[in-house]
Amino acid sequence: xxxxxxxxxxxxxxxxxxxxxxxxxxxxxxxxxxxxxxxxxxxxxxxxxxxxxxxxxxxxxxxxxxxxxxxxxxxxxxxxxxxxxxxxxxxxxxxxxxxxxxxxxxxxxxxxxxxxxxxxxxxxxxxxxxxxxxxxxxxxxxxxxxxxxxxxxxxxxxxxxxxxxxxx
Numbered sequence: 001x002x003x004x005x006x007x008x009x010x011x012x013x014x015x016x017x018x019x020x021x022x023x024x025x026x027x028x029x030x031x032x033x034x035x036x037x038x039x040x041x042x043x044x045x046x047x048x049x050x051x052x053x054x055x056x057x058x059x060x061x062x063x064x065x066x067x068x069x070x071x072x073x074x075x076x077x078x079x080x081x082x083x084x085x086x087x088x089x090x091x092x093x094x095x096x097x098x099x100x101x102x103x104x105x106x107x108x109x110x111x112x113x114x115x116x117x118x119x120x121x122x123x124x125x126x127x128x129x130x131x132x133x134x135x136x137x138x139x140x141x142x143x144x145x146x147x148x149x150x151x152x153x154x155x156x157x158x159x160x161x162x163x164x165x166x167x168x
C-alpha cells in the first residue's frame with residue numbers, strides 16, 4: 001500500500017496568483033510558511049524554524065483561494081506531494097516539489113491579516129463571564145450503562161426507537 005498525503009497549517013507568503021491553462025482550467029499557486037517551535041534539550045532555549053511550501057490548487061478550489069486568501073492568511077491545505085522537472089533556457093535541469101491541494105479550510109476571519117492579528121490565536125479574547133457558562137441543570141448528561149442499570153438501556157424509553165423492531 002502506498003500513501004502520499006500532506007496536511008499543512010500555515011500562513012500565505014504572497015497573494016495567490018490565479019491563471020488559466022490553455023484549456024481554460026483555473027489554477028492557483030502561492031507560497032505557504034509553516035513554523036516549528038521546540039525547546040532545545042541541552043540549552044533549554046526556545047527555537048523556531050520556518051519551512052516554505054509551494055501550493056498549487058486547481059479548478060473551483062483555485063478560484064476560492066484566489067478570492068479569499070491574501071498574504072498572511074492562515075489556512076489548512078490537504079493534498080499530495082508532486083515533484084516536476086524541466087529544462088530551463090540555459091539547458092539546466094530544474095526540479096520543483098509542490099503540494100497539489102485537494103482540500104482547503106480557511107481560518108476564521110478573526111485570524112485574518114485584516115484584523116492585525118499575527119499570532120496563531122487571538123490574544124485579546126473576551127473573558128468568560130458567569131452568564132456565558134450554562135448552569136449544571138442546562139448541561140445534558142449522557143452516561144453509558146452502569147452495572148445494575150437496565151441492560152436494555154434506553155430501548156424501554158417510550159420516545160426512543162427499538163432497533164430490534166426495525167424490519168430489515
